[in-house]
Amino acid sequence: MLGLVAVFGAGGVGLAAVELGKLMGARVIACASSDEKLAFTREHGADETVNYAKDDLRGALKRLGGERGIDVVYDPVGGPYAEPAVRALGWEGRYLVVGFAAGDIPKLPLNLVLLKSCDIRGVLWGAWTVREPKAQHALMSDIVRWCAEGKLSAHVHAVYPLAETAAALKAIADRKAMGKIVLRP
Numbered sequence: 001m002l003g004l005v006a007v008f009g010a011g012g013v014g015l016a017a018v019e020l021g022k023l024m025g026a027r028v029i030a031c032a033s034s035d036e037k038l039a040f041t042r043e044h045g046a047d048e049t050v051n052y053a054k055d056d057l058r059g060a061l062k063r064l065g066g067e068r069g070i071d072v073v074y075d076p077v078g079g080p081y082a083e084p085a086v087r088a089l090g091w092e093g094r095y096l097v098v099g100f101a102a103g104d105i106p107k108l109p110l111n112l113v114l115l116k117s118c119d120i121r122g123v124l125w126g127a128w129t130v131r132e133p134k135a136q137h138a139l140m141s142d143i144v145r146w147c148a149e150g151k152l153s154a155h156v157h158a159v160y161p162l163a164e165t166a167a168a169l170k171a172i173a174d175r176k177a178m179g180k181i182v183l184r185p
């Protein structure tokens with residue numbers, strides 16, 4: 001039981017985490033930088049949303065988490081959002097370090113980890129698949145089945161020809177993409 005899960009960003013991995021969180025029985029709070037992106041995450045199952053570009057992230061997560069707090073934070077963004085997210089975790093909550101799309105690698109005061117008895121867990125998919133091939137096979141079977149059943153959208157925001165790779169990268173850098181951007185050879 002995942003409980004209350006906060007997911008940052010509505011890009012490739014963020015959107016997947018929103019959909020997977022719902023499939024695994026969590027109540028999902030999607031956090032992103034525009035109301036358009038948040039409406040998009042609601043279409044994909046998010047129960048609650050927080051616009052971290054204009055709202056106080058810590059205050060919003062504290063309010064949504066109530067007395068218990070947030071159980072899991074899934075963070076592929078990093079930067080200024082990491083510390084408020086850890087501060088909103090509940091007792092024995094878990095903060096998942098997935099990526100640093102915002103650019104800055106956050107530094108955290110470790111007293112927060114002590115006081116909440118919480119976990120900070122790195123999630124490095126590629127390395128994990130090499131080290132845990134059986135678990136990866138089992139997990140991939142679930143993911144492929146959920147895709148076949150239409151339960152995971154793997155939403156594609158835009159498809160670019162290979163010759164327009166620079167434009168595709170610019171769309172990502174400009175935070176335009178909702179879901180994935182695909183390059184077609």
Ligand SMILES: NC(=O)c1ccc[n+]([C@@H]2O[C@H](COP(=O)([O-])OP(=O)(O)OC[C@H]3O[C@@H](n4cnc5c(N)ncnc54)[C@H](OP(=O)(O)O)[C@@H]3O)[C@@H](O)[C@H]2O)c1
Pocket residue numbers: 008009010011012013014031032033034037076077097098099100101102103123124125126172173174175177179180
């Ligand atoms: N650990 C792993 O195994 C693993 C696997 C895949 C990817 N990753 C990492 O996860 C991160 C996200 O990957 P992704 O494919 O989801 O990328 P993406 O589609 O570009 O999404 C990243 C999101 O980060 C947010 N963001 C905040 N500040 C940003 C900035 N300055 N520039 C760009 N985006 C910014 C944007 O959402 P808002 O506008 O809503 O803030 C954006 O939608 C990357 O760092 C990637 O390397 C890790």
